[in-house]
Amino acid sequence: MASTSVLLVSLSLILINIITLPLLSTAISSCNGACKTLNDCAGQLICINGKCNDDPDIGSNECGGGGGSSSPPPTMNNCQPTGTLVCQGQSYPKYTCSPPVTSSTKASLTLNDFSEGGDGGGPSYCDGKYHANGERVVALSTGWFDNKSRCLKMIRIRASNGKSVTAKVVDECDSHAGCDAEHAGQPPCRNDIVDGSAAVWNALGLNQDLGVVPVTWSMA
Template identity: 70%
Template sequence: MELFNSSLAFLLIFHIVVVVVFLDNNRLVSAISSCGGSCRNLNDCEGQLICINGRCNDDPDVGTHICGGGGGGGGGGSTGCSQSGTLTCSGKTYPKYTCSPQVTSSTRAKLTNNNFEAGGDGGGPSECDGRYHSNNERIVALSTGWYDGGSRCGRMIRITAQNGRSTTAKVVDECDSRNGCDAEHAYQPPCRNNIVDGSNAVWNDLGLNTDVGVVDVTWSMA
């Protein structure tokens, strides 16, 4: 009987320990993480931080600089991307960037519409090949950081809209995030650092109305 009571007491203590450890682990998983903290989803990160590759970091769409860090966005460096100055055009001030958010398997971006033909709103010929392109081609210009000095010229990317449709497009140009408001840039201000500037063909493939102007999408290398 004494042996039975000892065994029962041991099992009871073991059960309590297991429950406590389980609860503690659950609290650790659901705890709010700060910059650089581990995460599994958006709820794991505090404030306006988001979960990128298992770590809490600044949200590139919101433009927070809580975690700091700079450079990097083109080929997968730091997820931080700080503003590198301003440019004033017609009395309005615009931010300038030399970087873009980190490229992932599902990179959040703003899709804009561009006319790559001569005389179109794209200004001069495409940076990649010095040519103008038909709007019937599935082509895009990427923000300076993502353009990455031309390293993505001629490469295909996959773009997915919120309606579930996706398409591929070829990178032919840079959406300049550093310069603007001159003839070369069709007197447009600098691009934001999270822009995928697509032709009419890209918008049509995604089932989107170009009159909307800007829509949320995700993209990745195809």
């Protein structure tokens, strides 16, 4: 009887370890693991479409290029964060740099309301004015904005559906500050953002409900 009891106790301990160990290991997800927030991913991984993947902004390569690809992600000219900003309990990286501008620069197109009382907070940085939703205007991440050097210049944006549009740069999508009244309470932008008006989205034939879509851009 004694040996049977010992055997049962040993089996119970093994079962408990089998059940509890996976729960501990998934507290922080690794490559392609499920996630909801940036804090769910281990190391330098970020949450993209519900899965932990390499962060293209810092060139991490823990997943071999993200999504199982054998090719490493672009290093983005070694652009590294300059710190973090905590906003409503969430930590956001701060950047003063952006990927190098080419004839086909990869970017994320976001939607912004440049009118008074809109998402942008105050008037546009370049001309001190508000802009109607019918105007084709954009804000660029801090590195691309380049200390106002691209103010009021035209850029060409191309969507994956083959459509393209020109738009005027009127503002900065601040990548190193945010979460205050000046930025309408919004966190810092990522460093690869082209923040476009509704007119830009409409001209590209894009669904504004998506909020963010991949595009490429260049100087017009």
